[in-house]
Amino acid sequence: MDEFYRALCKAAGEGQVKRREPMALHTTFRTGGPAAFFAVVQTEDELRKTVRVCREHQVPWYMLGNGSNLLVGSSGFPGVMIQLGGEFKQWEITQEEENGHVLFKAGAGLLLSKIGRAALEEGLTGFEFAAGIPGTLGGAAVMNAGAYGGEMKDILVSVRIMTQDGEIRELPAGELALSYRHSCIPEKGYIVLSAVMELKKGNQEEIRAQMEDLAFRRKDKQPLEYPSAGSTFKRPEGFFAGKLIEDAGLKGFSVGGAQVSEKHAGFVINREQAAPEEIRELIEAVRNRVFGTSGVWLEPEVKLLGFETPAFGESADTDLKKE
Numbered sequence: 001m002d003e004f005y006r007a008l009c010k011a012a013g014e015g016q017v018k019r020r021e022p023m024a025l026h027t028t029f030r031t032g033g034p035a036a037f038f039a040v041v042q043t044e045d046e047l048r049k050t051v052r053v054c055r056e057h058q059v060p061w062y063m064l065g066n067g068s069n070l071l072v073g074s075s076g077f078p079g080v081m082i083q084l085g086g087e088f089k090q091w092e093i094t095q096e097e098e099n100g101h102v103l104f105k106a107g108a109g110l111l112l113s114k115i116g117r118a119a120l121e122e123g124l125t126g127f128e129f130a131a132g133i134p135g136t137l138g139g140a141a142v143m144n145a146g147a148y149g150g151e152m153k154d155i156l157v158s159v160r161i162m163t164q165d166g167e168i169r170e171l172p173a174g175e176l177a178l179s180y181r182h183s184c185i186p187e188k189g190y191i192v193l194s195a196v197m198e199l200k201k202g203n204q205e206e207i208r209a210q211m212e213d214l215a216f217r218r219k220d221k222q223p224l225e226y227p228s229a230g231s232t233f234k235r236p237e238g239f240f241a242g243k244l245i246e247d248a249g250l251k252g253f254s255v256g257g258a259q260v261s262e263k264h265a266g267f268v269i270n271r272e273q274a275a276p277e278e279i280r281e282l283i284e285a286v287r288n289r290v291f292g293t294s295g296v297w298l299e300p301e302v303k304l305l306g307f308e309t310p311a312f313g314e315s316a317d318t319d320l321k322k323e
């Protein structure tokens with residue numbers, strides 16, 4: 001492993017690789033075992049070399065955004081967690097048309113909150129729905145993140161991706177199979193490098209008011225005072241996950257330190273130093289109970305990584321980009 005570590009440091013850049021890095025520090029659930037290696041790459045070249053080194057040494061790797069939709073098991077991740085820094089956190093306006101339409105390009109490692117702030121400063125409308133989602137642009141494209149009637153699909157024009165072989169392509173958003181909290185990016189093994197969004201010139205005060213209103217509504221309805229990964233389950237067609245969970249009598253239901261939020265039953269929270277396994281067990285229990293009371297199988301939105309046994313009827317490491 002020392003030979004691999006040296007090769008990884010050379011690829012990702014000196015001083016940018018940590019060993020045994022607790023994922024509790026990098027996920028909004030604030031729990032999770034260590035990643036054997038944690039590399040923050042600053043350039044496309046470093047990213048390409050890092051992936052190549054992993055492939056050559058047959059070490060698994062995983063792309064991390066802001067960890068706001070991810071639960072990592074206590075035994076951690078036995079490979080390289082790759083995060084995007086440096087040039088992946090830049091943004092620019094690449095085109096302004098006379099009709100007020102603006103093309104806004106941003107790196108995949110940039111937080112949506114920062115894009116929201118930039119859009120506000122530039123007086124651009126269209127991004128308000130996403131500004132309060134605590135993820136990166138890369139994670140939001142992968143998840144087709146959405147809120148309050150908007151989703152990434154509405155504004156994404158194209159994404160720049162790197163394939164597993166290190167090839168770079170520009171893909172129109174129409175080729176990403178974007179649907180409710182889904183894209184084809186994980187199954188194709190693409191890494192999102194940046195994305196272009198179409199926004200519009202608007203009234204800065206109206207944009208600010210809209211962002212403040214949505215932030216207020218989040219704070220009012222969501223248990224933001226506890227660590228979580230947001231809505232634990234996808235919205236089943238024709239139902240609301242939170243309502244089904246509440247109707248099953250599960251509001252406040254706990255497994256160890258994990259709890260179905262009393263404020264919003266759609267959120268599983270880390271109420272008190274929950275082990276990832278407790279969170280997972282609670283998710284499983286909620287699914288079973290809700291199926292029993294309503295006949296609806298809730299599909300988790302949160303991604304699981306580093307659990308020994310498969311969960312939810314599929315491989316636990318569904319998104320593991322392994323050779």
Ligand SMILES: Cc1cc2nc3c(=O)[nH]c(=O)nc-3n(C[C@H](O)[C@H](O)[C@H](O)COP(=O)(O)OP(=O)(O)OC[C@H]3O[C@@H](n4cnc5c(N)ncnc54)[C@H](O)[C@@H]3O)c2cc1C
Pocket residue numbers: 028062063064065066067068069070084108109132133134135136137138139140141142143144145146147185186190191192193222224228229230231303319
């Ligand atoms: C309090 C709270 C509120 C939330 N509210 C919402 C909401 O309103 N709407 C909503 O949709 N979501 C919401 N979420 C969930 C989460 O913020 C989103 O799913 C977000 O898009 C995840 O982004 P991330 O950068 O944190 O991704 P991560 O959780 O780090 O990763 C998610 C997936 O994307 C992949 N990925 C990340 N970056 C890249 C990349 N550059 N290239 C390839 N793959 C990549 C990862 O491998 C993983 O499979 C909320 C979460 C919290 C904690």
